[in-house]
Amino acid sequence: MATPRIRLIVLVAGLLSAAASVGQSIPANVASGAAALRDRALDGELAWEIVESLTMEVGPRPAGSAADRAAVAWAVDTMTRLGFSNVHTDAVDVPHWDRGTLELRMTAPYAQPLVATSLGGSPGTPETGIEAPVVRVESLAALLELTQAELEGRIAYVDHVMERDRSGSGYGVSSVIRACAHVAAAERGALATVIRSAGTSRHRFAHTGGMLIGGAPAKIPGIALSNADADILTHAVNTGEQVSVRLLSTARDLPPTQSANVVGEVPGSGELADEIVILAAHLDSWDLGTGAIDDASGVGIVLAAAKLIMDSGERPRRTVRVVLYAAEEIGIYGGRQYAEAHADSIPRHVVGLEADFGPGRVWRFSSRVAEEALGLVDELHALLAPLGIERGDNEGFGGADLGPLQRQGMPVFDLSQDGTTYFDYHHTADDTLDKVDRDDLNQNVAAYVTAAFVAANIEGDFGRLPVTTGQRSCPK
Numbered sequence: 001m002a003t004p005r006i007r008l009i010v011l012v013a014g015l016l017s018a019a020a021s022v023g024q025s026i027p028a029n030v031a032s033g034a035a036a037l038r039d040r041a042l043d044g045e046l047a048w049e050i051v052e053s054l055t056m057e058v059g060p061r062p063a064g065s066a067a068d069r070a071a072v073a074w075a076v077d078t079m080t081r082l083g084f085s086n087v088h089t090d091a092v093d094v095p096h097w098d099r100g101t102l103e104l105r106m107t108a109p110y111a112q113p114l115v116a117t118s119l120g121g122s123p124g125t126p127e128t129g130i131e132a133p134v135v136r137v138e139s140l141a142a143l144l145e146l147t148q149a150e151l152e153g154r155i156a157y158v159d160h161v162m163e164r165d166r167s168g169s170g171y172g173v174s175s176v177i178r179a180c181a182h183v184a185a186a187e188r189g190a191l192a193t194v195i196r197s198a199g200t201s202r203h204r205f206a207h208t209g210g211m212l213i214g215g216a217p218a219k220i221p222g223i224a225l226s227n228a229d230a231d232i233l234t235h236a237v238n239t240g241e242q243v244s245v246r247l248l249s250t251a252r253d254l255p256p257t258q259s260a261n262v263v264g265e266v267p268g269s270g271e272l273a274d275e276i277v278i279l280a281a282h283l284d285s286w287d288l289g290t291g292a293i294d295d296a297s298g299v300g301i302v303l304a305a306a307k308l309i310m311d312s313g314e315r316p317r318r319t320v321r322v323v324l325y326a327a328e329e330i331g332i333y334g335g336r337q338y339a340e341a342h343a344d345s346i347p348r349h350v351v352g353l354e355a356d357f358g359p360g361r362v363w364r365f366s367s368r369v370a371e372e373a374l375g376l377v378d379e380l381h382a383l384l385a386p387l388g389i390e391r392g393d394n395e396g397f398g399g400a401d402l403g404p405l406q407r408q409g410m411p412v413f414d415l416s417q418d419g420t421t422y423f424d425y426h427h428t429a430d431d432t433l434d435k436v437d438r439d440d441l442n443q444n445v446a447a448y449v450t451a452a453f454v455a456a457n458i459e460g461d462f463g464r465l466p467v468t469t470g471q472r473s474c475p476k
């Protein structure tokens with residue numbers, strides 16, 4: 001037992017270490033442990049098996065559907081079978097949107113069927129359909145400049161071609177058009193909105209995706225054309241003749257229902273055990289494909305990474321918590337529910353990593369941490385560099401589901417997947433298992449386990465971020 005004097009010294013040392021706990025360097029044993037798991041991950045089977053099982057045996061799992069409930073049961077069963085602790089579901093109230101059927105035809109200046117799909121959350125048309133002239137613009141800004149007289153009784157067509165690049169940056173503009181064009185069009189009296197798909201595919205199918213921001217219902221239908229069909233419509237507009245289309249959609253909202261976030265843990269041990277390193281992916285998918293790249297891949301990556309930590313022979317110091325979120329696609333319902341339900345413990349979430357950008361190889365490591373932790377993050381990057389990962393900046397995004405936690409101060413890491421081909425398949429019928437490469441998937445697991453293991457085992461942390469509101473709204 002310590003004498004009072006020694007106890008005092010221990011206490012002072014403890015205070016000093018607490019004050020200096022942000023951004024301490026990575027001890028050699030933690031670095032070597034992370035490197036060993038990183039290398040083991042490259043030969044793994046588990047991530048692939050998870051993606052295969054979820055896509056082949058559950059398949060499309062849009063929020064609120066029977067398959068969504070099957071996905072929740074699959075996740076509970078899978079986490080339990082893998083040996084996760086504290087496996088449970090947190091109920092999430094979700095909308096239940098049904099795509100129904102869609103027919104879209106150009107009726108003037110000549111007749112031609114067009115391949116298109118409804119955007120998530122779109123209302124349908126009256127039973128008799130809608131037939132109206134088309135007004136084409138190339139951007140949301142141009143749409144916002146149109147007057148009521150120019151759009152009243154017409155169909156707005158936003159023809160923006162999404163840029164392809166590794167970071168997926170083109171999705172920013174395109175997804176805002178998808179979410180906001182119908183708002184501007186409805187305010188100006190338009191009957192429906194048609195957009196060129198937010199996607200880079202040259203195949204003849206359309207990319208769906210959510211069209212609602214903040215849960216406000218859409219007033220008019222929102223439709224996405226395949227890129228090839230947008231070319232057809234644009235060609236018609238360029239003839240200078242009046243172009244009309246006819247639209248018949250049975251999309252509708254069914255009664256709201258419940259889904260669940262599915263949570264499982266690798267429990268920490270010791271005095272940091274109540275601190276959390278959170279690994280996130282989303283369980284739901286759109287209905288058109290089997291949700292292999294979006295987001296079964298993320299589910300496989302985070303579960304396999306956590307399983308490697310579980311099997312490493314020693315419990316981590318912090319708890320590694322995997323959350324498979326509900327209803328991300330239709331409006332981040334699970335992500336918002338989690339942050340509300342766990343509001344008291346957000347300060348104990350020391351860092352978050354989300355996997356929701358497909359299975360492409362991770363090429364960049366960005367962070368959003370307190371300034372004083374940047375040296376620590378650079379050390380972590382040195383452990384990721386052998387995977388071919390470059391260091392990004394400290395402007396990391398963190399992911400859609402972790403956004404509500406990040407805006408409440410939780411630091412985040414971005415392990416950026418190569419998104420060069422991601423938007424060829426994203427939100428389409430082509431989002432299937434054959435698009436997933438096992439080696440690339442394992443490189444992701446290696447990157448995630450490296451970062452998560454280090455975060456879970458070091459003495460210090462990454463500080464806190466300023467609290468922000470992050471309210472999304474459409475430009476006016």
Ligand SMILES: [Zn+2]
Pocket residue numbers: 282294295328356
């Ligand atoms: Zn996703």
